[in-house]
Amino acid sequence: MAKVVLENVTKIYDNDFEAVADISLTAKDKEFVVLVGPSGCGKTTTLRMIAGLEDISKGKVYIGDKVVNNVLPKDRDIAMVFQNYALYPHMTVYDNMAFGLKLRKTPKEEIIQRVEEAADLLGIEELLDRKPKQLSGGQRQRVALGRCIVRKPKVFLFDEPLSNLDAKLRVQMRAEIIKLHNKLKTTIIYVTHDQVEAMTMGDRIVVMKDGYLHQYDTPVEIYNNPTNKFVAGFIGSPSINFFEGKLKKSDGDIVFAGDGFSVDVPDEFEDKLKDYAGKEITLGIRPEDVYHKPYSTSADYPANFVANVEVVEPLGSEFQVNFLVGDTTFRARLEPKEEPVMGEDMDVVFDMKKAHFFDNKTEETIV
């Protein structure tokens, strides 16, 4: 068990492509850190640098208190689950799990005991004599986990381990990995492109794009206070609505004028937004912060306007609705009692206290 520290880590490939740009972060001991981002964002490269499978072009990686830049993977005391599991096809499940221990000259009785312990924990005791090809996807996944657990390493590294499983199994394994982490308390660094996985599993999340670290924080903090437009749009499902528009002053109040609607900006935002008066700006509203007027909780801010209900998707517990205002479509999560009807106009209210404003040039969050 150990912390993992990245200090200005950069990866530049031979063709001068910068896959990871100056990333610094600390995964505390026993923490579950998720690296998330769209494909090509450098998250896997970052993980592979921690594992020692990829050279580090610049910067330092620490495992515990030791710089491991020039330490071979075998001496880093880490374990990794690969996207394709990478089980040794010529070995039985038992040998797959025991392989690392045998290489470390662990006494035979201890190997047997530790493999059995791990197999018991993962519910794969009856599979120990089988070869990988005789296993289902979910079982292979468990064996890959087992191979990591038996070694009792300082750090677990996961490279999109659930992406080859079907949706139902994925949810199940997600819960199991969380339980496993609670039991073993090993530091985990987990890569995924699935923001739901990131939100549900991580103690803290690293949001990456184009090799840059955009935000590193707890899931709730990232959801509520994204640092920029990309993070706001990437985290959350259904994703946040963006509206292009202008900030205008009327009667001393600041108003956001979008395409076919305008809403008042809360007083507490005005201080930060005063430099943007008269300028183009982007408004972000999460789908759950959109209400049918009679059910609105933010009556203080008369941010209502009329929008047309384009599509209604009843999910039972909630309705997901596509609204059209001007030429802009936006999505809302309404309660069934709010009664959206397809094709009709509706009085819509934004909870502006939860709104975000983004600078159009830098895409940074202003408020």
Added chain:
Amino acid sequence: MLKKFKSRKKFMLFIIALVIIAIYLFPVFWVISTSFKSLNETMSWPPSLIPSQLRWQNYTEVLESRAFMHLKNSLIIGVSVTVLTVFFAMLTGYALSRIKKKWINWLILLFLVGQMLPQILMVTPLFMIFDKMGLLNTYWAVILGKTGIALPLAVVFLRTTFLSIPESLEEAAWIDGCSRMGAFFRVVMPVAKTGILIIAAITFMFAWGDFIYSISFLSEMSMQPATVGLYTFIGAKITKWNKVMAFTNVIILPVIIIFITLQDKIIKGWTSGSFK
């Protein structure tokens, strides 16, 4: 009989296939048939398809002369060429499968061009080189020459085999505690076993059947392999065809045994299902 085939056309195709097989197998049949005839019968006209009596003495007499010496030489050359070729091709093929540079493609093209050169083209230069090195009339002359010819194909073949093995397997092994070489021998090689076995068998058969290099570099009869030995059975005045054929069968036997054994290995899907 006709009912088994859905149409006349298919029946005709079946007949054509039978005829082609018969044409291909007739020489083999002729070798086997002649090997059991007496010398007189081989000379008689019209020739008999099936020997009037099975003369096993042909075989015992061949084996009692210098056949075993020649077979031993063939075995020494065959095994040495196979071991050297497989060893170097494994390391080279692995390296070429894991280095991701553009010049690799050019290198492989060179290997393939080398492969296309006819063996006989190399005899004279090799003869001169081996003469200078004092290797003529040693097994090494044939072994080195033959290995050089066998290597390109083996390298290209094994590279493809290694390419089909996901790199994550090795990476998992490194993380589990292997060095690069350790991962190669403990994980990559066992997984590539089928490919290695196939190339080993092909190389062995190739070396076993060598004639040109052996007859050029080995003038001493005690070192000549079976193929050259067989040639010396063909006399200037009279050729004992029955014994030549008997010896031919003895030489072919190991090749056939290897083929039959290997067939089973190829069918076994080794890596199926281990990834994804």
